[in-house]
Amino acid sequence: MFSRWNWVACAFYLVLSICSPDASSGLVQSCGHIIPESPVLAIGSNFTALCILNESCLDFGNIYASQIIWKIKNRLVPKEQYREINRTVSSVTFNDTSSLATPLTCNILADGQIEQNIYGITVTVGLAPEKPKNLSCIVHQESRFTYAMTCTWNPGRHTFLDTQFRLRYRWPEQIFPDCIPKDVNNSCTIDDSQFFVNTEIWVEATNALGKAVSDPLVVDPIDIVKPLPPQNVSVTSGLLPTVLQLVWENWISDAVMTLKFNIRYRIVGDTNWMEVPPEDTASPRTSFSIQGLRPYTEYVFSIRCMKEDGVGYWSDWSEEKTGITIEDQPSKGPPIWRIIDTSQSPACWTVHLIWKALKPYEANGVILLYELTVRDKSPLSSPVKKYNVTSTNYTLQLREGTYEVTLIARNSVGPSPPSVLLIPASNSKAPVKNLRTLPKHDKLWVGWTAPNNYVLKYVIEWCLMSSSSDCIIEWQIVLGDVQGIDLKGIKPFKCYLITVYPLYADGQGSGQSVKAYLKQDRPSKGPTVQTKKVGKAEAVLTWNHLTVEEQNGFIRNYTILYKTIDGNETVVTVDPSKTEYTLSSLTSDTLYTVRMMASTDNGSRTGPDFTFTTQKFGKGEIEAIVVPVCLAFLLIVLLGVLFCFNKRDLIKKHIWPIVPDPSKSNIAQWSPQVPAKHNISSKDQMYPEGSFTDVSVVEIEADDKKSFSEQDLKPFDLLKKEKSTSEGHSSGIGGSSCMSSPRQSVSDSDEGETTQNTSSTVQYSTVVLNGYRDQTPVQVFSRSESTQPLLDSEERSEDHAGGADSTPQRQQYFRQNGGQDETNTDRPCFERTKQITHANEGDLVGFVQLQISGQSSQPLGLGMEKNTQEAAVSNVLQTCTEGQTVRPETVEENPLSVDEMPKSYLPQTVRQGGYMPQ
């Protein structure tokens, strides 16, 4: 059929080509043909084609075989492959058909090199079919009476040709219709297979290049049946709580084949299947009783079947059916434990009885209630107390003592065996030994060594340690022959406190505890370190322990890392129990950075940096410096005081000279009216007559315009040079006063200036009413050292007060004093000064210096601190100076002047009493 179509196509092609209007030769008939016509060739084989020209064309067109050229799909075939057999036949040979393509044409190269197509063929290249391999068949039961046999095979290589596969089978005396696969080439299904007869089955593969037949498979289809699984499976509860009956229907009759079965079952919620022993279900049946089940447990069942002799295939598993066993008595009593709270009082216990609900396979039903019995085992036994509880805990208030607690769980069928817990008065028995833990994947193994005595049970308590909440205790009871259990539900990186109590027949051992981690990690944070105390070369660091949540494992050690800014880091490892550490050998006055690292078995975590600076001086160094200095100072002061004390007479003589009482002087006697007359009227009002007894008039220079430094340096020099001269210029009252001080002498000795400033020189004095340091004011005659000129009014008032009569007297009196100053009155004072000078001539310079400084700016009191001896001398001089600088100011006229006036003058004056009325 195929070749015929090819021929038609080629002929049509040739007719078209010959009859084409383009044909210049004008040939209108086919002049030849090719043999073979439309061949199908095997890949790789050789092929020869012949082009045979018609005789009629030879004469008509003068064409011969020598003019034939061959083309493959318009590609010229090399002429080496041509062979001219005779004048009308040309052949072309291909050694390998792989190079062939369609169409292969025979053409004539006519005169004028005009190419005319003579004929063309279609060439098909492919492979012969391979022998089908691995033929296998299986009979699927499709319904109760229909069985379809499906056979599969390996079709072999691709042939590039249209290849037909057909499955054939037969009985010895009967051939059945072939099974022709649809859309596939490797399987076919026979709808109606017959059993109990050996059937020969084979596969034939056919194409244009050949035919291949598989090895025959001889099989009785009954031996390759995959039956349908049992149908209508149902589960019924039996009378026994451990039995369920499974009933089903087989969809294949015993006449066809007898079956054996597999029954599998599992508890609902469990993934693991259990299987009924195959030998128990190896015979035909439609029901089976599964025994050894748990009471009050829901099971899932499934069943499958196959031919009884095991030849063939197992069916699929049937649909799953569930059934539940009936209830039974609880198989054991609930595990019970207690927690005793003695916080209220040791003699009064709060006993929390706790027990675990029975597991389903132990409860064997629904637990309706728990019967709790508490028996006091003390000699004075009280009646047994019974409680019915529906929860799994109960709290009792008991007196300290020994009790026996019995617990029974009850379901609808009956009670469980009792669980007995002995609560002794004290846990005085031997504890377990060598308590240890070991992580095992997601479980924590706890092991211990049993005590020497026989142990009934062990109670294992464990709880997750927390810094923020109480330890919630979980517990488990194991039998006495067990020396290790796996704790489940343990979280990694959490610290658990595990305690094991041995329970004896007559008591209870004390608990042994251990802390454990299932898995450790590095701490979640590092310790925060800070300094408690910082010294010169050491620093005391302190820190808080990490909380148990932060530790994530056992803290094996702390590591302190500290360094200076530019120094190397120093590492110190510290025992984890410590919270304080002293860094030593530090550099003083240096900034240190310290941080702390906590380490577990699985890593470390460092806390924040902390900086501190060591001190410049060590402890006691300052004290070592200050104390000796203070002691030395005190010693010096003491020595000075002692010296002064020893020399008090001499000092007193110099500082507090015996001032003659003017009232007892001869002047007072011979001129008693003078003081009254000399009193200024205003002062008379202020101080009643008789309140003061003497008035000293000091004549000083009122040269206050110049600074003291300038003013004083000159006399200082002069003092050295003209000591004798200055001595003669002292002034005082009656020459008895110590007005002839060096200072005064200097002042007086500056005669040039004195002469020039004669007009500005003012002599004044006043009586100041003041108290010393809150003492009762004493009428004091004080002298001002001010050199300011008195106001004219004052001068005038004084003049007026003195009256015209008094003025000459006063002037005379002054003049007399002045005369005495210049001549004789200075002598005693000079001599006394000279005595001092002799006594301590080396101090004279300092003496004068002190005097200058005392006058220049500051109170003399400050100068006292330097040297007691010098101060003493300076007091002498000061007193003398005061005597020169007393200023007759009144409080009313110049109130500020009282405050401004150096107060040190007054107490000295008062204390010394040199000017106090004697």
Place this chain on the structure above:
Amino acid sequence: MAAAESPSTALRRRDLCSRGIRLAGKMRADVVDLLDAYVEQQGLDASASVAAVEGVPLAAVERWDEQTGTQRLLENLAAYRAFRALLAQMLEEQREQLGEADAGLGRALAAVLLQVSAFAYHLEELLRLESRGIPGEEGDEEEEEEDGPPPPPRLSLFEQKLRGLGVLRELAQWAVRSVRDLRQLAKPSPATGAAPGLAESP
């Protein structure tokens, strides 16, 4: 004969017997099912009595236990060849009457026909193992043609139905008997004892 039987021959015979027993059992089950379907489909009364089918040896036989193995095989073979022809005729009549309307019944009939053919093949093989010549089917056919069932035109449709019912019932009984015969043949020793009978049987 049995003494000269090689182990492979004995094995083969046992296998053929075993397979034939199971085939007969299945055939009986299928025929019983087919009977129900046939009665229902043909509108017959299941309790209707049917005369013996001509050309088919009766399954019930006297002194069955005295038969030799060859006798049993030959009677079985004759019966199943007859059944094969009758079932083929029934199948053709079925197709003529119902066309493709009740393909199920036709398929069941064809299945039973195949089983009958297969069982006949088992019997022939067993006879070959017994070194006995297999009766020519053509002779039988000639006999059947001579003495066999009358040609269809001579039977009414109802008679065809009744005859079909009779064929199936007899086949069911033969299936039972065949099982018993083959079980008897499968027993190793009694075959030798049956030798004298074998001589008598023809």
